[in-house]
Amino acid sequence: MDVSSIAAAASANSMARVQQQVSLVVLKQALDLQEQSALQLLEALPAPAPSPVGSVGGVIDTYA
Template sequence: MDISGIAAAASNLAQYKTASDVQLAVFKKAVDISAQNSLQLIQAATQSLPNNPPNLGNTIDVFA
């Protein structure tokens, strides 16, 4: 193998590693955003709604 072939292979390998590193960083950021959104949904779902008045639902009008 000649020197130019080795240099080209090294250059291609470096470009592949850089592209791989960028893809991994984007994936990690997407996972972080998804985790934040999930946490916000869980927090919103667990917030209690205002309670109904205590007299609501105690009687049924059966003569209507």
């Protein structure tokens, strides 16, 4: 095997690792952003109105 081909293979392997690490960081950032967006949407939901007593769900807390 040629020394230059070994060096090229090592360089390609190193570059692949760096690209994989960058992809993982970007994925984690995207997941964090989605989590924040979902939490904001959940916080924006109004509280459900209580059911009148005697109607379906009036005795059992269906939102707990």
